[in-house]
Amino acid sequence: MASYSGIESWLSVIAGGITGIGLRKDFGIRTPELDYFIEYCTKTPMSVSALAPSPLVRNYDELVKDAYSKLLSMLNDLQKEKVSEEILNEALDGAQRLYGLLNAVYNAVRANVIPV
Amino acid sequence: MPLESVIGHIDDLVGQINSLISNLQTVPYPRVRNYLGISGQNFASGLRIVKEMLKEYIIKRAEIIANLSKDQNQTLSVDDVIRSYWHQQVSNTYSIVERFNNDTLMQAKANIPFEIYHWLLDFFYNMGLDTPVVLQQSNQFINQSFKRAIVEPLEYLIKIGEKPIIPGSLVQVKSPDILKNYPLTSGYIISYISGEGTNPLLWPVLVHEAFHIMDKEINFMSRIEKHFTSLDKKLPVLNKNPEVNSKWIEEILADVLAIHTFGPMYAYSLLDYFERAPYVQTIDHPEMSIRLYSVYQYLDSTRSNYTDILYRCVNSCKGKIINKIDRYEKSGQLEEDEKQKIQELYKEISEWYESLKPNSFTQTLKNYVLESRRSVSEAEKAESEKKFVLFPNLLFDFDEIRNLLLEDRISLAIDPNILLNVVLANLELYNRERHLDVLVDSIKKWKVKQAWQLSIHEINERL
Numbered sequence: 001m002a003s004y005s006g007i008e009s010w011l012s013v014i015a016g017g018i019t020g021i022g023l024r025k026d027f028g029i030r031t032p033e034l035d036y037f038i039e040y041c042t043k044t045p046m047s048v049s050a051l052a053p054s055p056l057v058r059n060y061d062e063l064v065k066d067a068y069s070k071l072l073s074m075l076n077d078l079q080k081e082k083v084s085e086e087i088l089n090e091a092l093d094g095a096q097r098l099y100g101l102l103n104a105v106y107n108a109v110r111a112n113v114i115p116v
Numbered sequence: 117m118p119l120e121s122v123i124g125h126i127d128d129l130v131g132q133i134n135s136l137i138s139n140l141q142t143v144p145y146p147r148v149r150n151y152l153g154i155s156g157q158n159f160a161s162g163l164r165i166v167k168e169m170l171k172e173y174i175i176k177r178a179e180i181i182a183n184l185s186k187d188q189n190q191t192l193s194v195d196d197v198i199r200s201y202w203h204q205q206v207s208n209t210y211s212i213v214e215r216f217n218n219d220t221l222m223q224a225k226a227n228i229p230f231e232i233y234h235w236l237l238d239f240f241y242n243m244g245l246d247t248p249v250v251l252q253q254s255n256q257f258i259n260q261s262f263k264r265a266i267v268e269p270l271e272y273l274i275k276i277g278e279k280p281i282i283p284g285s286l287v288q289v290k291s292p293d294i295l296k297n298y299p300l301t302s303g304y305i306i307s308y309i310s311g312e313g314t315n316p317l318l319w320p321v322l323v324h325e326a327f328h329i330m331d332k333e334i335n336f337m338s339r340i341e342k343h344f345t346s347l348d349k350k351l352p353v354l355n356k357n358p359e360v361n362s363k364w365i366e367e368i369l370a371d372v373l374a375i376h377t378f379g380p381m382y383a384y385s386l387l388d389y390f391e392r393a394p395y396v397q398t399i400d401h402p403e404m405s406i407r408l409y410s411v412y413q414y415l416d417s418t419r420s421n422y423t424d425i426l427y428r429c430v431n432s433c434k435g436k437i438i439n440k441i442d443r444y445e446k447s448g449q450l451e452e453d454e455k456q457k458i459q460e461l462y463k464e465i466s467e468w469y470e471s472l473k474p475n476s477f478t479q480t481l482k483n484y485v486l487e488s489r490r491s492v493s494e495a496e497k498a499e500s501e502k503k504f505v506l507f508p509n510l511l512f513d514f515d516e517i518r519n520l521l522l523e524d525r526i527s528l529a530i531d532p533n534i535l536l537n538v539v540l541a542n543l544e545l546y547n548r549e550r551h552l553d554v555l556v557d558s559i560k561k562w563k564v565k566q567a568w569q570l571s572i573h574e575i576n577e578r579l
Binding site: 008019 | 181184185188200202204205207208209211212215255258260264265266268269270272273275276279281398399400
């Protein structure tokens, strides 16, 4: 079911991921923000069709899936003892891109009608 | 103090919600007033949870990082840390609190008549449910629990706040048991499209949402599955993915229960909404063709000998839907095997529903006819015995209800489901400026009549 709260929840998780990756990059610490972000993303499939109505699915599903799968492919590296700055920068960019896309879906859901 | 402006804003929003709650005295129905108050308190609790999280989690965690930065000769202030690492979280939190405030406002400032609100709550009451349900102006028809609307977006922050920011370190933020400090009363929100608040054609869509909520409370889906199992059958497969199939059947179930309870014109309401907001299937919703064909089964199979109301409404609705079903069939959007599966599903849901002895539309019609006949014969008897003559409940047929309500503009104390079906079957005569008040007054009269009858019953019981 399309819902604001479902998207808000994802936005919160990804924002936490951005915090976690940033702190890892600048301070070298692995915080619960990062751990929970990795745990949540690994366990939870993301699909725009579960969050938004069909016109938005057509517009955003591929973009979101693509951004999400790129981010998922980096999660293993983020869990390692040593992570290169390049990987951290890429992960940060990826998380920020996904956050931006979901934020656009959120704004669109708030402005569109959906199936009953 | 860091985040002072957001925290101050949240305090202000809590104050606004409290003042909204104290202004609910103007709401005429105590049940509606009570539920709106409960919802307002829940959203105020949501705001307090956000405030605690900003203070207890984000600021304190940022303080730890600011101290760490000194050790690394960077000297970041707490504000710098928040701006660099938590700005998306703060911004997301700000969106959430604004949404909480907007939700509360859109509930308190209903543009749907309170009589319709009350009419909808009666569907729950008739199913033995007194869980709080509030209506909310929105841009969509959806239902959700208070927990989903308020707690779900905050779960991540609550969860990470329970752990120290530096694993293994003693430097950690003590986690208050935030959900226990600010408990929520359970209940639900049904959102409706703002511009449709006074459109009777879309009020039946609210009944569909109501049945989704009842499903969450009473678990219709598992009962239907058990019903199929008891017949050595399995639920039809409309989608190969079991999870999606289950969601699709839930949608059809809500449609079928809505049409059985509200009456035949629910199908017209659904058709109209599909024309306004067409969609292609999603993981939650089967194709529109499948849902319309499901409710069409009711039009094709339901009979009543008591009055012409059902027959006339069914015919009016069939005329509107049959062309659409034809087009679905011709364009291949409705395959023969799908039709058979839907027919079977409809048949089993209907049989199971009948076994519950519910307040179905056919039962409502039967009660209307029998009570009218009884009250007329009681009045005649009283008159012949020269006793006090009771005012009888006259029995009106389809044309009489239409003429009295839509031509003579006379409010009728008849069950709202009967009235609404007749109005929707004659929608070309309905004009909001001329008839909305008459329709709403009719529902008010019906509620007064019900209360009157209940008190007579109680007096008789005592005597």
